[in-house]
Amino acid sequence: MAADIKLISTDFDGTLVPAFGGPAPFSDELIELLTELRRRGVRWAVNTGRSPGLLKDAWEHCGLNFHPDFALTSERDVYRPCDQRVGEWVDYGDWNQQTLAAHRELFTAAQPLLLEAIEVIKSRSRARILYNFDHVNGPSEPAGLMTKTDVEMDWVVDYIDSLKAQLPKLHYQRNSIYLRFCHVDYDKGTALAELGRLLNIPSESIFAAGDHYNDLPMLDGRAARHVACPANAIPAVKQTVRGAGGHVSAAEDGYGLVDALKRLFA
Numbered sequence: 505m506a507a508d509i510k511l512i513s514t515d516f517d518g519t520l521v522p523a524f525g526g527p528a529p530f531s532d533e534l535i536e537l538l539t540e541l542r543r544r545g546v547r548w549a550v551n552t553g554r555s556p557g558l559l560k561d562a563w564e565h566c567g568l569n570f571h572p573d574f575a576l577t578s579e580r581d582v583y584r585p586c587d588q589r590v591g592e593w594v595d596y597g598d599w600n601q602q603t604l605a606a607h608r609e610l611f612t613a614a615q616p617l618l619l620e621a622i623e624v625i626k627s628r629s630r631a632r633i634l635y636n637f638d639h640v641n642g643p644s645e646p647a648g649l650m651t652k653t654d655v656e657m658d659w660v661v662d663y664i665d666s667l668k669a670q671l672p673k674l675h676y677q678r679n680s681i682y683l684r685f686c687h688v689d690y691d692k693g694t695a696l697a698e699l700g701r702l703l704n705i706p707s708e709s710i711f712a713a714g715d716h717y718n719d720l721p722m723l724d725g726r727a728a729r730h731v732a733c734p735a736n737a738i739p740a741v742k743q744t745v746r747g748a749g750g751h752v753s754a755a756e757d758g759y760g761l762v763d764a765l766k767r768l769f770a
């Protein structure tokens with residue numbers, strides 16, 4: 505093994521499988537490689553913006569009969585496998601309670617300004633606001649939004665950035681035309697760092713790969729010393745990966761991941 509890597513963190517859409525057209529099966533080579541690395545004791549976490557439910561849907565859609573060792577979901581939560589039910593996830597430690605409490609506190613404090621900001625966004629763009637859903641009361645506080653185009657989302661994030669002075673803890677995770685409001689302290693990078701802490705694996709022994717804005721926090725060299733991205737990654741991701749001394753593959757999605765892992769695990 506060329507590098508002493510004990511944990512790999514991979515985004516799902518656009519990194520393990522193509523980002524568009526719905527989840528496609530993993531390549532045989534990717535399945536073989538992941539199986540071999542895990543046989544050698546390397547742990548594998550899928551680090552995604554999907555919720556646990558949406559990750560499960562994608563997994564079933566792909567027809568996969570194996571599961572990662574950990575699931576880092578919604579760009580913040582840390583899960584380990586459920587002992588009783590294969591393919592289900594349970595909280596790993598108390599991190600998810602911490603993130604929930606921090607988000608509740610933030611959204612309670614930010615609600616008035618956030619609702620004002622949403623009115624501005626609605627009046628100046630064709631963005632559709634997405635709401636959290638409460639099974640008793642129906643749609644509740646705004647969770648995020650989707651725009652018609654990337655250009656429109658560029659404007660939305662610039663506008664939200666302009667509110668930083670008033671709402672310093674309010675941040676967002678962007679994935680193409682989708683945006684989720686979040687607390688500035690929680691992202692794929694901090695979720696990965698927490699998993700490394702729980703497993704007692706330092707960042708020097710962690711590898712991460714992703715393709716979009718929401719992957720940037722785990723690709724800047726802090727949470728993972730070894731980083732890579734596929735050819736389909738956005739320019740900001742390629743720049744960050746290069747800046748952290750990582751590998752920008754010439755191959756797309758899962759094939760790019762195979763290329764990057766083969767370089768590391770010669």
Ligand SMILES: [Mg+2]
Pocket residue numbers: 515516517518519523714715716
């Ligand atoms: Mg992605």
